[in-house]
Amino acid sequence: MGHIRLGRLPKTKNWIGLFRALERENVQVHAIAKEASIAAQERLATLENDPAVNYCFWVLVEVANAARTDMFQSQLEKSLGIFLDEQSTGAKFVSEIATATSRAVRDRALASPFTHFAEMSMREVLSRYILESSPSLFGSSLRDVQFACKRISTKKNFGEAAKAFYASLMAKSILYVTDKEASNYIGVGKAIAGSAEAVQFQNDLKRYCFESSKIIEDFAAGWFSKQNWKSKRKITEQSTQRFTSYALQKLQMELKEGLK
């Protein structure tokens, strides 16, 4: 009973730049990112005020701040509605956050590819941080989880986490539109020489988006530190909205500009 629904891009003026970038003999990641961001700019611009995307980012803020308190579990129960016990592993933590976030996202906006990508990006960032601080997602203790989340709460690391979140969201968004047509340009003698090169292309695109998100890193670090000072570590979902708008705006401008 398993099925996969696929879509294609229309051959309209709006998308012609992306088609051309895919037709080039050696596909260039920055050109694809540029053309995709230009073609999808109207839709991507709506994400700046998307409450579901903002919520996923706010979860990172909340988790980081909760980890600095002595009441990590009860704080997360209160703000995110998740229940953790002392036996909870990193995987349990992420899956609890994932379930609660899906529910919260559903309350804020209808499911869309971009809200889905925001959820996945948030899971990705949390998992990576936990893995960096513990041997495994499944072997880690709640203490390890709190330690990992606490690492996000420093000014510098929060900047990195925010950068990773928005870079992942943007890479997924660009791949989302590009992959509607990419298969037609994969094969010997085509723009992408084969499936191995297609995987490489995906990885390169992620890396390119990560590099392009540099602009967010410093700003996020400063913003987090200032907001925490002003709110006494109680940054609200509403107050992250302006940051989300700014970050997405800047990132799109970077991608639309292409290689400098």
Added chain:
Amino acid sequence: MTRILVLGDEVKWSGTENEFDRQLEIKTDGNDKNLFLQIDAFQTPLYSDLPPRVIDLIYIAAYVYSADTKISRGGQKDVFETNWTRTFHFKIPVFDIEFWGTIESNRMLCDALEFVSGDVYTFEFVRRAAREVQPSLFSYSDPNDSNSIDVAICFSGGADSLAATLLALREERRPVLVSHRSAPVVNKRQKNLVGELRKRVSDWHFPHSSMWIHRKGGERGEENTQRTRSFLYAALAAATASGLGLDEIWLCDNGVVSINLPQSGQNWGTLLSRSTHPRTIELYQTLLRRVLDSQSLKLLNRLVFTTKPEVMMLIADSGHPELIQEAVSCAHVEGLTKLQPHCGVCSQCIDRRFATTGSGLTNYDLPNRYAKDIFSDELGKGIDRTHVENYVRFAKRLEEVNSTDSLFVEFPELFDALPSTLNQSQAAEKISDLFERHQINVNGVLEKLIVKESTKIRRGAFSPDTLVGMVASGVMNDDPCAKFAIRLGTLIGNGLPPAFQTVKATNERHVQDICQGLFVTALDSLSRETPQLPFGSVSTKPDFSKPFNGSKPLFIEFKFLRNRTGLNKMVTEITSRITIYRDQGAAVLFVVYDPSRVIVDDADFMASIVRNDVYLKIAR
């Protein structure tokens, strides 16, 4: 966002109409009924005692399924899938309003449906009058041995439900098979497969409980994704379990399809079906336990840690591998024949081909049973090609994952597949092993394909639009001339036919002129009619040529094949040109424009021409 009001049977809407974009009235009774709903085939007196809320469950599932197939999720032009998620408000009648009206029941129902479909659901219930029950909904006959039945298995007629049935027999279980019949062709397939089982297995008679649920009155559905069909299956199986006092239901599909990870960047959410996803199974079980008032009820996907090749081996190991060809896995129902029941290019067919090929069972799953053979046919631009390419790319991505942890980071969707109560670590290891075995099979099949086609690959005598063309890059030599010849052939193959759509080609020179235009727009320029080459006492020149640093030059020759009589002459010309050009140490690409399909067998023709440094492209 599309907001839809769904009214069941005689229910009326008293609210404001402009709250909704569309209104659906689903009627299961009366002269104007538009939903046909009937159980037959396997009946027992026990069914007469079905609790009202179980009958309600079937009606709810039928209403949901009907609305699901009636409202479009948007077409391919909807680039950002803005219409994918629909918002349904159901106002429908139930017998047990005290049960369905509770917040808890309502929440469980919505949670299950929202996860499996990705839509938004709200329900409003009104009391159903007793007279509204169709007498034909449950009509009875007399099975002799309903007492020995111990498990209900959802039976779609595909390979996975067949394997689950055979697994049950291996474990000495006595299953009743439960089916949803949506169309006569589906009904025939299911009945045929049950018949084949009965013929081969003597110690069980495979009782089959089957229910017709389909739209009536000539209305066609606007949406064929049917994400809620598994809920209908679960409801029918629950009714069967309730009637027969069973506490186990199997809703099975192999693990890779059940978890259905994104194969490419464009896959998200329920664009990948979640019919038997571990979370779906968990949510259905929670709801069914409440409806059947039985905490011991188990809803299981027994194949959740099994790959498709292992499913095929399960069937083969039963001693009846020939049953594989009786099971139809294709996602398409319409437009296929009895002899070729598989389209070959939907995700299900692709998975099945790789599974039977990888497990050495192709004798029981013949390529000619597929309308398209992904291992040899060309895959032109479009959805079919995307399915195949995404499938092999996904296997390549999996190959690069080196641990369970990194699998979860790379595919964070997997956190949804972890059980909420059981040992997550154990489940994660099993999931990781499952995908590892999957990629080994897929990549193994691809490696065998490359070995099989190695001669063609070495000669560059294959189309880049075949599966080999998508995966052979790693084994292709790096000769820039060979790469250019293949790329140029593809360009001409794609560009020539539309260029002659309005005005037909008049002669060979006309074809060359058009191609020169294509080269200019898409490639760096080629030299036309140079260099002069000695040939006996005269000289000749190729139509186009391109030099390469550190490699032989490429000459390009065009041939325009107008009719059958020109074929022999053209072959003679090609043969002599090969001699001239090879003497010059050049490679040659022949482009044969054959709009009238004079060449009957492309593969044969190619085999007679293509050799080292000789390339051929037939364009139409």
